[in-house]
Amino acid sequence: MFHSRLHSFSRLVISLTLAAGLALLAGGANAQDKRQNAPGEFDFYVLSLSWSPSFCEEAAERGGRSQIQCGGRPFAFVVHGLWPQYENGFPEYCQRPAPRLNRSIVSSMLDLMPAPGLIFNEWDKHGTCSGLADRSYFETIRKARAAIKIPAEYLDLSQAKTLAPAEVEEAFIKANPGLSNAAVSVTCNRTRLSEVRICLSKDLQFRACDENERRTCRRDQVTMPPIRGG
Known part of the structure; x- marks a missing residue:
């Protein structure tokens, strides 16, 4: 018993x-958002601008580099991606397999996103979640980038610069009327500034976003390596 x-x-x-x-x-x-990974069903975009010199220094430390991005042309901020977001979380890989990306589109985007592999990856992971056809998605990236003015002090940075992440945010806010601290954040690695991320509505207007702030750099200071090439 x-x-x-x-x-x-x-x-x-x-x-x-x-x-x-x-x-x-x-x-x-x-x-998770109930719309998880449904193409076109999202709340806003994040435009991610990568500081190319930081990327290239990290690539060199790993023993490899992107020939286009880290060659002779002096890239400053380049587009990492335009990412559909939920208020909490984000969709990704919304179509498997992703529709084949036309190579003419890849060629047309190299001035903003100077690595073919990056362009293909951004389409597969994020573009398929936009609900847009490939050409329309990359046209939207170009419009989003055109809506952002890069602060003048970062256009021709010839010497390494050490500064607080908040200084970078403030420089972007000053250069872009209507942009607020709630809509922009800076990311970093151990020592270098990595990216500036700006939240945009679906019609590409600045908007606040808590999700962006949760990933912001918490270091007191970061380094911006100088622009490569000339």
Whole structure:
């Protein structure tokens, strides 16, 4: 009788544990946006501008480099991507396999995104979530980039510059009327400035976004390596 009761108790514990686990999984699923990975169903964009000299120094340290981006042409801020976002979280890879990207589009974007591999990846991971055809998506990237004025002090940076991330934010705010601290953030690695990320509505107007702020650089100072080439 004792062994029978012990067996029944053990089964009850296992059942309750499984139920708790399923509830936890359900809670995690509910934490995601219900539109998860539905093309065209998102709240706003993040335009991510990468400081190319930082990327190239990191690539050199890893023993490799992008021949176009890190060659002779003096790239400053380049477009990393235009990313559809939810108020919490973001979609990705919304079509598998992604529609084939026309190579003429890739060629046309190299002035803003100087690496073919980056362009293909951004289309597969983020562009397919925009709900736009490939050409329209990359036209939207070009419009978004054209809407942002890069601060003059970063257009021809000939010497390394060490500064607080907040200084970079303020420079962008000063150069772009209507942009606020709530719509822009700076990311970094251990020592260098990596990216400036700006939140835009679907019609490419500045807008606040808490999601962006959660990924901002927390370091007191970062370095901006000088622009390469000439």
